[in-house]
Amino acid sequence: MNLNNLTSFMPDSSTPSSSKNILTNDVQVKGTINFESELIFDGKIEGEIVSDAGNLTLGKNAEVHGEVRTKSVIVHGSVTGNITVTERAELKASSQLTGDLKATRIVIEEGATFIGKSEVTPNKPVSNKPTDRSVTPSSSSSKNQPSTTTSAAAAA
Numbered sequence: 001m002n003l004n005n006l007t008s009f010m011p012d013s014s015t016p017s018s019s020k021n022i023l024t025n026d027v028q029v030k031g032t033i034n035f036e037s038e039l040i041f042d043g044k045i046e047g048e049i050v051s052d053a054g055n056l057t058l059g060k061n062a063e064v065h066g067e068v069r070t071k072s073v074i075v076h077g078s079v080t081g082n083i084t085v086t087e088r089a090e091l092k093a094s095s096q097l098t099g100d101l102k103a104t105r106i107v108i109e110e111g112a113t114f115i116g117k118s119e120v121t122p123n124k125p126v127s128n129k130p131t132d133r134s135v136t137p138s139s140s141s142s143k144n145q146p147s148t149t150t151s152a153a154a155a156a
Helices: 002-007 129-134 137-156
Strands: 020-023 026-034 036-042 046-050 055-057 063-070 074-077 078-080 083-085 088-091 094-097 101-103 103-106 112-114 116-120
Touching: 002 036, 036 046, 055 063, 055 116, 083 088, 088 101, 101 103, 103 116
Parallel strands: 020 036, 026 046, 036 055, 046 063, 055 074, 063 078, 063 083, 074 088, 078 094, 083 101, 088 103, 094 112, 101 116
Antiparallel strands: none
């Protein structure tokens, strides 16, 4: 593969903090991938993909067998393992996730396959949230709470 062709995807080199890393579909990894800014991964990995502040895009050919922990993720391919992101997780129509998904915001397109449980946890702690949760035994409160949680997640 000619790496010069990838330079059109690369941002201006004068801003090193916004670097974009690309691993194509002929890459196979056993272990951990750590990155800082942005990673486009379209290969196979047995292990984990980790970044505290990075944005991950998994291409249609991507096969992840392990954990994903990043700031945000867009999944086009296949993940067998848990995904935990601090901001937004997006499962595209071609994606397959077998594992749990935890994020501040979750978008699941029609056609995506998701087998597991999801947890939406808004970043902005609201002082009355614990009080609302302690009142959930009544049926009217439990019916109203999911819409409140959803609204908070959508606004985040």
